[in-house]
Amino acid sequence: MSRLDSFIxxxxxxxxxxxxxxxxxxxxxxxxxxxxxGNGRTYDHLRELCPDRRIYVCERSVAAHPDxxxxxxxxxxxxxxxxxxxxxxxxxGRIALxxxxxxxxxxxxxxxxxxELVPLIVPLLCQNAVLVSEPSIAxxxxxxxxxxxxxxxxxxxxxxxITRRSSA
Amino acid sequence: MSRLDSFIxxxxxxxxxxxxxxxxxxxxxxxxxxxxxGNGRTYDHLRELCPDRRIYVCERSVAAHPDxxxxxxxxxxxxxxxxxxxxxxxxxGRIALxxxxxxxxxxxxxxxxxxELVPLIVPLLCQNAVLVSEPSIAxxxxxxxxxxxxxxxxxxxxxxxITRRSSA
Numbered sequence: 001m002s003r004l005d006s007f008i009x010x011x012x013x014x015x016x017x018x019x020x021x022x023x024x025x026x027x028x029x030x031x032x033x034x035x036x037x038g039n040g041r042t043y044d045h046l047r048e049l050c051p052d053r054r055i056y057v058c059e060r061s062v063a064a065h066p067d068x069x070x071x072x073x074x075x076x077x078x079x080x081x082x083x084x085x086x087x088x089x090x091x092x093g094r095i096a097l098x099x100x101x102x103x104x105x106x107x108x109x110x111x112x113x114x115x116e117l118v119p120l121i122v123p124l125l126c127q128n129a130v131l132v133s134e135p136s137i138a139x140x141x142x143x144x145x146x147x148x149x150x151x152x153x154x155x156x157x158x159x160x161x162i163t164r165r166s167s168a
Numbered sequence: 169m170s171r172l173d174s175f176i177x178x179x180x181x182x183x184x185x186x187x188x189x190x191x192x193x194x195x196x197x198x199x200x201x202x203x204x205x206g207n208g209r210t211y212d213h214l215r216e217l218c219p220d221r222r223i224y225v226c227e228r229s230v231a232a233h234p235d236x237x238x239x240x241x242x243x244x245x246x247x248x249x250x251x252x253x254x255x256x257x258x259x260x261g262r263i264a265l266x267x268x269x270x271x272x273x274x275x276x277x278x279x280x281x282x283x284e285l286v287p288l289i290v291p292l293l294c295q296n297a298v299l300v301s302e303p304s305i306a307x308x309x310x311x312x313x314x315x316x317x318x319x320x321x322x323x324x325x326x327x328x329x330i331t332r333r334s335s336a
Contacts, residue, residue, distance in 0.1 A: 002212045003208065003209040003212040003233065003235075004182075004213035005183070007179065007209055008176065008180060011175065011176050014172075018172075041170070041172040042172055044172060048170045065171065
């Protein structure tokens, strides 16, 4: 399998997971949170999937296609470790769908960043919210969901925000 | 259609055209010419498709994944307008498959560059060689081929090197 093949497979998995997540939150109120704008392709896709929801976007510095830059009032500019902490004050328990794709190209770095970010993301999610993530993650408040048809387990990941599992 | 959708569609079309081109040149001798290395994804794909052919790569400055950097003897470093002119001395009429993907993200700039490059590429192609190109191009020595199944006409393009059509 070439790098072109695996890149296409990753994008197809990403799209299938976002499409399924948008379906799964149909009955939930709440905004969307895009963690990392990048070139703005997935932001644009989320806009199409959720035309009636607010979409907040975390990004260190905007370098997206001009068509895909969120309005300034929805942009949380800066290091996500800071902006997510600050957002807790006004977003706690409100987000219905979050998408985490550090997409640094460096798998180990993406995982390490995800481990730092997950405890900051989870408190923002409402009950039954869906978190879509490229790196596989773990938290007591997240239950893994089956991937959409055609997406191999672990290629791209879906989680449901649940009540914290008892540690008993 | 979101930017994510159209990006996936473009990559799928690119892959389908490269796969078909490799099929079409099965009976032809000659090396492959990749015009633009970029991140090296399509170079990697061409390596898989044509494991027994030399693959020459034109690139101004290499920024590909380390796994996808061609051996130095196959790398034509510099402005393609210069390196293609210089390559004519030793590659004229030899290339069996060429792939042109300026992929600057700027459609008008890609087309303008293709217009400049095509007269430099065509002399390198052997009779019946296949040229795969993102921008649609025109030359009297190029006959447009049907795109592979599932790829809309004009989304990504295939040409066959023919004898120059008479201008009569």
